[in-house]
Amino acid sequence: MAQKVRIALDAMGGDFGPSVVVPGAGISLTRHPDTEFILFGDSAAINRQLDKHPAMKAVSRVVHTDVAITMEEKPSQALRRGRKTSSMWLALDAVRKGEADVAVSAGNTGALMAMSRFNLRMLPGIDRPAIACVWPTIRSESVVLDVGASIGADARHLASLAIMGSAMARVLFDIERPTVGLLNIGVEEVKGVEEVKEAAELLRSMDLPELEFIGFVEGDGIGKGAADVIVTEGFSGNIALKTAEGTARQIAEYLRSAMSRTWRSKIGYLFAKSAFKALRDKMDPRKVNGGVFLGLNGVVIKSHGGTDAEGFASAVDVGYEMVRYDLLTKINQTFNRDGGSLTRMPTAQEAVS
Amino acid sequence: MAQKVRIALDAMGGDFGPSVVVPGAGISLTRHPDTEFILFGDSAAINRQLDKHPAMKAVSRVVHTDVAITMEEKPSQALRRGRKTSSMWLALDAVRKGEADVAVSAGNTGALMAMSRFNLRMLPGIDRPAIACVWPTIRSESVVLDVGASIGADARHLASLAIMGSAMARVLFDIERPTVGLLNIGVEEVKGVEEVKEAAELLRSMDLPELEFIGFVEGDGIGKGAADVIVTEGFSGNIALKTAEGTARQIAEYLRSAMSRTWRSKIGYLFAKSAFKALRDKMDPRKVNGGVFLGLNGVVIKSHGGTDAEGFASAVDVGYEMVRYDLLTKINQTFNRDGGSLTRMPTAQEAVS
Numbered sequence: 001m002a003q004k005v006r007i008a009l010d011a012m013g014g015d016f017g018p019s020v021v022v023p024g025a026g027i028s029l030t031r032h033p034d035t036e037f038i039l040f041g042d043s044a045a046i047n048r049q050l051d052k053h054p055a056m057k058a059v060s061r062v063v064h065t066d067v068a069i070t071m072e073e074k075p076s077q078a079l080r081r082g083r084k085t086s087s088m089w090l091a092l093d094a095v096r097k098g099e100a101d102v103a104v105s106a107g108n109t110g111a112l113m114a115m116s117r118f119n120l121r122m123l124p125g126i127d128r129p130a131i132a133c134v135w136p137t138i139r140s141e142s143v144v145l146d147v148g149a150s151i152g153a154d155a156r157h158l159a160s161l162a163i164m165g166s167a168m169a170r171v172l173f174d175i176e177r178p179t180v181g182l183l184n185i186g187v188e189e190v191k192g193v194e195e196v197k198e199a200a201e202l203l204r205s206m207d208l209p210e211l212e213f214i215g216f217v218e219g220d221g222i223g224k225g226a227a228d229v230i231v232t233e234g235f236s237g238n239i240a241l242k243t244a245e246g247t248a249r250q251i252a253e254y255l256r257s258a259m260s261r262t263w264r265s266k267i268g269y270l271f272a273k274s275a276f277k278a279l280r281d282k283m284d285p286r287k288v289n290g291g292v293f294l295g296l297n298g299v300v301i302k303s304h305g306g307t308d309a310e311g312f313a314s315a316v317d318v319g320y321e322m323v324r325y326d327l328l329t330k331i332n333q334t335f336n337r338d339g340g341s342l343t344r345m346p347t348a349q350e351a352v353s
Numbered sequence: 354m355a356q357k358v359r360i361a362l363d364a365m366g367g368d369f370g371p372s373v374v375v376p377g378a379g380i381s382l383t384r385h386p387d388t389e390f391i392l393f394g395d396s397a398a399i400n401r402q403l404d405k406h407p408a409m410k411a412v413s414r415v416v417h418t419d420v421a422i423t424m425e426e427k428p429s430q431a432l433r434r435g436r437k438t439s440s441m442w443l444a445l446d447a448v449r450k451g452e453a454d455v456a457v458s459a460g461n462t463g464a465l466m467a468m469s470r471f472n473l474r475m476l477p478g479i480d481r482p483a484i485a486c487v488w489p490t491i492r493s494e495s496v497v498l499d500v501g502a503s504i505g506a507d508a509r510h511l512a513s514l515a516i517m518g519s520a521m522a523r524v525l526f527d528i529e530r531p532t533v534g535l536l537n538i539g540v541e542e543v544k545g546v547e548e549v550k551e552a553a554e555l556l557r558s559m560d561l562p563e564l565e566f567i568g569f570v571e572g573d574g575i576g577k578g579a580a581d582v583i584v585t586e587g588f589s590g591n592i593a594l595k596t597a598e599g600t601a602r603q604i605a606e607y608l609r610s611a612m613s614r615t616w617r618s619k620i621g622y623l624f625a626k627s628a629f630k631a632l633r634d635k636m637d638p639r640k641v642n643g644g645v646f647l648g649l650n651g652v653v654i655k656s657h658g659g660t661d662a663e664g665f666a667s668a669v670d671v672g673y674e675m676v677r678y679d680l681l682t683k684i685n686q687t688f689n690r691d692g693g694s695l696t697r698m699p700t701a702q703e704a705v706s
Contacts, residue, residue, distance in 0.1 A: 138603050148538050151546055185501050185591040193504055193588060219595025223603035235546060236589045238538040240596040242572025247600040250491050250576035254635050255608070258628040268625025275611040275618035282607050 004036050005323045006101045007316060008094040011041035012068035012087040014106025014305045014312070018042070021106065022049035024312025026056040031313075032320045038094055040065060040087040065090055069111045071305055078111035079118060088112060092119045095298040102319040104290075106303035106312060113149060113293065120298040123331065125339040126160050129295040130234070131302065132168055133241060134288045134318070139225030143169045143178075145294065148238035155198035156342050158182065158231055162203055163338075164294040165229040166211035167330035171321055173228060177210065181217030181227030183236065199231075202342075210334050248283055286311030290318035292327075299327060357389050358676045359454045360669060361447040364394035365421035365440040367459025367658045367665070371395070374459065375402035377656075377665025379409040384666075385673045391447055393418060393440040418443055422464045424658055431464035432471060441465060445472045448651040455672040457643075459656035459665060466502060466646065473651040476684065478692040479513050482648040483587070484655065485521055486594060487641045487671070492578030496522045496531075498647065499584075501591035508551035509695050511535065511584055515556055516691075517647040518582040519564035520683035524674055526581060530563065534570030534580030536589065552584075555695075563687050601636055639664035643671035645680075652680060 009025060011018045018041060029035055036059040039046050043064035050057040067086040069078045082089050088107050094100040096119055105112050109131075117129060132145035145165045146153070153161070162180045169178035180203070184196050196216070203213040217226045219240060232240070259269045259276075269276065281287075285304075289311040293300040299322045303315035335342075362378060364371045371394060382388055389412040392399050396417035403410040420439040422431045435442050441460050447453040449472055458465050462484075470482060485498035498518045499506070506514070515533045522531035533556070537549050549569070556566040570579045572593060585593070612622045612629075622629065634640075638657075642664040646653040652675045656668035688695075 138606055151538075183592060185504075185588055185595075219592045219597075220599030220602070222596060223599035232592070235538055236592045239536060239572045239585070239589045239593050242538075243575055243593040243596050244572075244600040246573030246576035247597040248604060249573070251601060251604050251636065253491055254632055258632040258635075259625060261628055261631065265625040265628035268621040268623070268628065270621070271624060272612060272618040272621025275614055275621065278614065279607055279611040282611075283604065 002034065002324075004034050005032065005320050006099070007035055007037050007319055008091040008100035008103040009037055009039045010088045010091040010103065010105035010107055011039040011046050012107070014303065014307065015071070017068075018045045018049045020307065020309050020312050022046065022053055022056055023309040025316050026053045027309060027313035028316035028320065029055060029059065031317060035059065035320060037061070038063060038091075038100055040090040040094075041068065042066070063090060069107050071108050073108060073111055075110040075114035078108060079114055082111070083115070083118070089115050089119065092116055092298070092300065095300070096120055101323040102299040102301060104301045104303060104316055104319045106305050106307065106315070108305070109148075109302055112300065112302055116293055116296050116298075116300045120296045120300070122295055123297055123335065125335045125342060126164075126295040128157060129293055130161055130164065131291045132165055132294050133291050134172065135222060135230070135241075135244075136282070136288055137223055137225030141173065141288075142222065142225055142228055142230055143172065144222060144230045144237060144241065146232065146234040146237045147241045147291065148234045149293070151233065151235045153195060153233035155195050155202050158195065158199035158233070159202045159206065159342055160295070161231045162199075162211060162213070162229065163208070163334045164331050165231055167327055167334065168292060168294065168322070169228045170210070170330055171325040171327050175228065177212050178228035179214045180211045180229040180231060181214050181221065183222075183230055183232035183240070184216035184218065186216075186218050206338060208334060208338060210330075245285065252283065287314055290315035292318060292322060294331070299323060355387065357387050358385065358673050359452070360388060360390050360672055361444040361453035361456040362390055362392045363441045363444040363456065363458035363460055364392040364399050365460070367656065367660065368424070370421075371398045371402045373660065373662050373665050375399065375406055375409055376662040378669050379406045380662060380666035381669035381673065382408060382412065384670060388412065388673060390414070391416060391444075391453055393443040393447075394421065395419065416443060422460050424461050426461060426464055428463040428467035431461060432467050435464070436468070436471070442468050442472065445469055445651070445653065448653070449473055454676040455652040455654060457654045457656060457669055457672045459658050459660065459668070461658070462501075462655055465653065465655055469646055469649050469651075469653045473649045473653070475648055476650055476688065478688045478695060479517075479648040481510060482646055483514055483517065485518055485645045485647050487525065487643070488575060488583070488594075488597075489635070489641060490576055490578030494526065494641075495575065495578055495581055495583055496525065497575060497583045497590060497594065499587040499590045500594045500644065501587045502646070504586065504588045506548060506586035508548050508555050511548065511552035511586070512555045512559065512695055513648070514584045515552075515564060515566070515582065516561070516687045517684050518584055520680055520687065521645060521647065521675070522581045523563070523683055524678040524680050528581065530565050531581035532567045533564045533582040533584060534567050534574065536575075536583055536585035536593070537569035537571065539569075539571050559691060561687060561691060563683075598638065605636065640667055643668035645671060645675060647684070652676060
């Protein structure tokens with residue numbers, strides 16, 4: 001049997017700490033028994049939880065620390081206060097030292113990103129990290145990135161995002177050559193930003209065997225599943241993600257109020273209860289919990305801070321799959337072979353000036 | 354009684370031309386009898402429709418032209434081919450010449466924007482146009498701009514958007530001092546783009562009597578109705594709008610398939626039919642049809658090209674209200690009094706360099 005997947009957990013991350021992290025990891029363990037954990041944080045609190053989850057206890061090692069990063073700390077503060085000592089840092093450090101294959105944290109996103117960059121460093125050829133998420137679509141699911149790690153992107157960074165995103169899609173969706181679309185707008189006279197048009201040319205000219213570039217996708221194409229991978233810079237990607245979440249909540253609210261309007265609609269609700277449950281499951285944000293930090297020399301998964309055990313389990317699942325199906329190897333393959341053309345190739349702007 | 358609102362219609366715009374434009378305007382006329390129309394386009398086709406709608410015929414004048422801009426034409430092409438001759442241009446020209454108070458077109462957005470700028474010119478103090486839309490929220494409705502007229506924005510342009518958007522909110526929602534939020538992201542270390550942070554400082558320091566600046570709003574705040582006016586530059590605004598539309602369609606699709614899964618859910622659907630109808634009405638994109646071009650020396654309304662008469666009527670309604678409640682006067686008030694501080698004030702970057 002293959003080696004176990006070793007997962008480092010920031011047990012103090014998120015709104016609920018070990019009381020969500022331990023049972024959450026326990027749920028994931030039932031789905032992937034070939035996992036073992038190192039938990040970083042307050043050992044008393046962690047052990048209390050492990051005592052309630054013997055299966056977890058059997059595959060876990062606890063490393064105590066008193067320092068935990070709060071959700072309010074600024075990244076710079078967190079680095080100053082928590083470097084080398086906090087549960088978040090230690091989980092990342094386990095990945096750097098090769099003691100774990102992936103780190104999962106439900107903590108402060110900005111702090112986790114700053115510590116990840118500082119500790120793990122970037123992969124050669126990539127200058128800035130990205131956060132990728134799994135986006136449910138009418139067809140199935142897509143990888144969308146960057147949803148907020150860094151603002152703005154030149155053509156080469158967008159091409160790197162395409163390469164990393166398609167590696168992630170190959171891991172998650174088990175497809176040989178994922179389709180990739182660049183998020184763009186179709187309204188403005190010039191039809192989009194210069195960098196995005198340049199990135200399209202770059203991806204076309206690279207013609208990579210690992211991805212099929214299909215051109216531009218507008219915002220409404222994401223939910224349609226227009227491409228397996230949707231690429232954009234972090235500002236608009238974050239706006240898109242949050243806006244979709246807001247719209248989903250808004251419609252759920254409309255639906256709730258519509259179904260409780262009259263006695264007829266209430267009866268209808270009772271009859272269709274299982275259908276509504278299926279719908280709720282389909283829209284359950286916990287199922288797609290787990291943002292993947294890409295571009296780092298190591299795999300880091302960010303869980304929502306406010307999620308429950310079920311949601312945290314999804315984030316651990318994502319971490320497991322990234323390791324089991326060799327995300328980093330897949331990314332490096334492309335960069336080692338074709339990354340040169342990303343750094344050598346001048347952008348259109350440079351070529352002109 | 355007040356003067357009639359005079360509306361110039363590009364009768365050839367959109368996928369269906371006069372067969373949607375005339376009955377659509379007719380529906381709006383029943384809601385606002387103090388309206389009259391000038392219709393530009395193929396007079397034979399227009400008159401055939403007017404014969405079917407005598408109430409419209411009684412308040413309409415037809416100006417014939419053979420030239421119509423297609424949905425596929427690039428803005429530059431459209432300008433070359435259709436300047437001074439096309440139904441779109443002539444409708445805008447009627448506004449410029451003071452023969453109409455507002456132009457409504459369901460035609461090609463890029464062409465309409467290019468012709469509007471070329472013909473009507475910008476308001477003094479505003480250098481680029483914006484498209485504003487009405488966004489349904491859990492609370493009620495908000496104005497969101499820019500949803501795609503121009504890409505990127507410095508702090509001063511964002512402040513202009515805030516002023517124009519709140520003028521529009523005062524017209525539509527009948528509130529004295531609308532709340533205004535700047536769309537931003539909360540993930541990245543520096544929490545958003547430099548220009549957006551500068552715009553926040555600028556709006557705070559201007560402390561305008563016409564709007565209440567409430568700070569940053571994330572993507573999921575739009576649907577919550579976090580502010581009456583949401584301001585962002587055109588790329589992310591367009592992505593947000595299209596993504597929300599896509600998500601709404603996706604959930605409607607989920608709901609349809611959930612309700613037809615079992616005989617129980619089908620019975621439930623029958624009982625709750627009126628509730629589903631209410632939900633459909635609430636999510637009906639035709640009700641919020643009508644993008645407002647802001648920043649021009651005249652009012653221009655863009656209807657979706659593929660809409661039906663009901664949808665086109667909403668766009669005409671928006672045009673009517675913008676004129677009746679003096680959008681341009683409201684915008685100019687602020688700019689004439691405080692616009693100076695937008696042009697005089699150096700941006701933080703300039704102040705430093």
